[in-house]
Structure formats: C-alpha cells, structure tokens
Amino acid sequence: MTTVLVVDDQPLVRHAVADILSAHEDMDVVGLAGDGQEAVDVAAVLRPDVIVMDIRMPGLGGIAATEKICATPELHDTKVLILTTFEEDENLVAALRAGASGFVGKGAEPQEIVRAVRAIHAGDALLSPVATRALIDRFVSAPAPRRRVGPELDHLTEREREVLLMVAQGRSNQDIADELVISPHxxxxxxxxxxxxxxxHDRAQLVILAYESGLLAPGT
Structure with a gap:
C-alpha cells in the first residue's frame, strides 16, 4: 500500500487527484493540503510514502516546501512528485534540486498520475527520461555555475562513475544491466x-550532480 499526501491550492484539482489515486487498491490518500506550509506540517505527522506537490501556491510554494520536506531526516523515505504544467520548465529543475523525485503534468491522463506515483515510490525517479533529459539540457547550466568534475565524485569507483553517467542519460536499471551485462539487481x-x-536523495539528484559536476555536459 502506498500512502499519499496531495497538495494543491485549487480544491478542484486537489480532490480530483485524490479521487484518481483512491480508486486504486494499492493507493491510500491519507491527507490533503492547500499550500506548502500545510504540506510540511501534515507530512511531519503522517509521513506519507509519496507527496503529490503543486509548484505554484500562495505563501510557501511547492519548491520551498519540497526542500523543507526532503531536508527533514524523519521524512527521508518520503518522495515528492511535482504536479505542474510544462510551461514551468525552469521551476522543474529547481524542484529536482530541492529534492523532488520527478514530475507529472496537470494535463496527464489519470493513469499516468497513478503510474508516476507508483514509479517514484519504487525508486524510479525519472518518470520520462527523454523529457527530463531535455529539461536538464536546457536549464541546468543557467542557475548554477558549471564546474569541472569535482570532489563529490572522487570517492566513486570507475564502475560507479560509469553507472552514474548512464543514470544521467536517463537509463533505467534494466538498460544499465543490459549494457554492462549484469543483473538488474x-x-x-x-x-x-x-x-x-x-x-x-534519489536518482533525480544524481542527474543534477552529474551535470553540475561536469561529468556530463548538456546536449551530450
């Protein structure tokens, strides 16, 4: 069973997403929140597996709320799924930096939202490798200065660097296993x-690290 907290300042959207998820036997919507601060407070009490988080909300926005939640040790196992429109591309990268595990558009089909929640609960942060890679190619170098491969990667083995590079290219565990001739496990x-x-925090942050450390350049 996956426990979910749905956060959106629009009641119609908030309840619609909750209804979509609640219709599935493996989903339990344990709470609703109308803004970022309420999300932080409710998450601290309920400790849900997944938080479906809107970006643009009055008061504490979704990105700031995500950063607070992901920095809370007691919520280490809680994953944040950003619910947004694709016009907010710059904010998506900021959300990944804050610790979000992935994103899904508000115009997505109901089953896409369900699959997205299941995916990040299972640890598969990159819900759409092609779309996520395109976003990072476009924006990751703008908000923060690029550096050459830095000390963050010094203690990785050559094989681990190879795997990190493949994760940053949007490869799944199965893709990595196939190319390196190893098991998915x-x-x-x-x-x-x-x-x-x-x-x-998760695979999405590995992608950001690979670009910001200079291991992988946008567009490659």
Missing amino acids: TAKTHVNRIMVKVQA
Whole structure:
C-alpha cells in the first residue's frame, strides 16, 4: 500500500487527484493540503510514502516546501512528485534540486498520475527520461555555475562513475544491466551505493550532480 499526501491550492484539482489515486487498491490518500506550509506540517505527522506537490501556491510554494520536506531526516523515505504544467520548465529543475523525485503534468491522463506515483515510490525517479533529459539540457547550466568534475565524485569507483553517467542519460536499471551485462539487481545496487556516497536523495539528484559536476555536459 502506498500512502499519499496531495497538495494543491485549487480544491478542484486537489480532490480530483485524490479521487484518481483512491480508486486504486494499492493507493491510500491519507491527507490533503492547500499550500506548502500545510504540506510540511501534515507530512511531519503522517509521513506519507509519496507527496503529490503543486509548484505554484500562495505563501510557501511547492519548491520551498519540497526542500523543507526532503531536508527533514524523519521524512527521508518520503518522495515528492511535482504536479505542474510544462510551461514551468525552469521551476522543474529547481524542484529536482530541492529534492523532488520527478514530475507529472496537470494535463496527464489519470493513469499516468497513478503510474508516476507508483514509479517514484519504487525508486524510479525519472518518470520520462527523454523529457527530463531535455529539461536538464536546457536549464541546468543557467542557475548554477558549471564546474569541472569535482570532489563529490572522487570517492566513486570507475564502475560507479560509469553507472552514474548512464543514470544521467536517463537509463533505467534494466538498460544499465543490459549494457554492462549484469543483473538488474546489481545495477540497482550500484545506483543505491552511489546515492549513499554522494548523499543524494534519489536518482533525480544524481542527474543534477552529474551535470553540475561536469561529468556530463548538456546536449551530450
């Protein structure tokens, strides 16, 4: 069972998403919130598996709320799924930097939202590798200065750097396993060890790290 908190300042959207998720036996919508601060407060009490978070809200916005939630040790296992429109591309990268695990558009089909929640709960942060890679190619170098490969990667093995590069290119665990001729379980183990070593919250932050450290350049 996946427990979910739905956060949106529009009641219609908030309840519509909750109804979509609640219709599935493996989903339990345990709470609703109308702004970022309420989301932080409710999450601290309910500790949901996944938070479906709007970006643009009055008061504390979705990005700031995501950053607070992902920085809370007690919520380490809680994943944030950004609910947004694709006109807000710049904000999506900021949300990934804040610790969000992925995003889904407000215009998505109901089943896409369900799949997105299931995916990030399972640890598959990059819901759409092509779209996510395109966003990062376009925006990641603008908000923060690029650096050459830095100390964050010094303690990774050559194989771990190779796996990190593949994650940054939007590859799934199965893709990595196929290319390196290893099992999907071993590929997942490599990814998990990398996250521990670089203190990344999830795969999305590994993508950001790969670009910001200079391991991978936008457009490559």
